Amino acid sequence: MSSAFPPLEPRGSVLGDEVYQLLGQAIIDGTLAPGQRLRDQDLAADLGVSRTPVREALQRLEFSGVVEVLPARFTRVSAPTDKSQSDLFELVGYLMGITLHMSLARCDDETHARLVGEADTLVAASLADDYEALIAASIDFFTQLTFASGNTAVLKFMREAQIAIRRNLRAWRPGVACPIHRSDLYQQFRDAVARRDATTGEAVLREIHGLGRAAAETVDG
Template identity: 45%
Template sequence: MPIPRSPEPIVATGPLSDEVYLRLGEAIKTEVLRPGERIRDVEVAAWLGVSRTPVREALWRLAQIGLVETSPSRFTRVTEVDADTQEQTLEFTGYQAGIAMHMAVARMTDAELARAVDLVDAVIAASDADDDERLYAESRSLYQHVSVCTRNNVFGVMMREAGLGVERNLRGARPVLGAIPERRKNYEELRAALVERDADRAERVVRRQHRLA
């Protein structure tokens, strides 16, 4: 593992392994640590200025979400992302987005609902502009808001834990499903479902958008 430039010093407000997990996950997601690259806990510990124990804990967690793979007493390395992994990640995100939308629609305050509608409008504008990067960013903002509005702490923890893996697996593969008119139709139906607080309809629309209907 070539040691990247020195990071900002870790100032942990919780378990040290959480911060190490985030730092390593970000390095993998942004390909500072590239697919196939070996990771040695002693080098990571020196890089981050921590002991090996929180590094080992962080690497174990990263292995659970598929960002690294280990062979006991042999190696730990960054995993490769193939077409099957991307396809499975897209399927996972589609189902989870639908579930989150269903939970959130019935639980949003009026102010949160208004915010969600504004975020859908931003998604529509990005889609109409045929700006893939902006569409991805606006969609991500929408579902971050929706996730908070589920009021389900278990769901929130699971999605935060999986988030690094999802973002890394979809890096460079952000498919825009459908032509502009089809996307607009689906987003407008989602907007209507939100306004009507129709959780079932909102979930169906999200699944349809992800080709899961």
């Protein structure tokens, strides 16, 4: 593990966040694999920091579900289950729809244009039938959407959940397998975003995610 992380340069109060982000990214990209044991003293030595920010980071990662602690035994990277992933996909699908309402109602024209551009990228990735590009575009869109909402509760939730979301989304697949139909839905979604029509956008988004199909079918007429 000593070669996995470069030493951090302490930057005061943000050091704990730096450790959290670095360990979280290592879990996302597999540098720290499911089942791998995490020893705070080893991680602290690798990063060149005290054990306190490492322990704080591990507690946050445990709260988000990507790390598990077995009392009096050890701490390790958790392994995603089918249930944990499906639950997260469902949450993200519904949360994106709720956030869409807040964001489209209050974002300025510049932010709105960025959201439309991100939606264009979603359409392009779907047309190319490129799941990796589609996942990356979905993360980028949801990130922009979260900030555009201006809602501190959503921002705080996403700050703590984003590592678990990003790790699990690597296994996500749209609820619509046919690239033609799926891309048509993404185009409908993009057009709804452009019109600031959150109601239609949410319904189409749920169809894409395999949620609330009946509501989305009404959009198709």
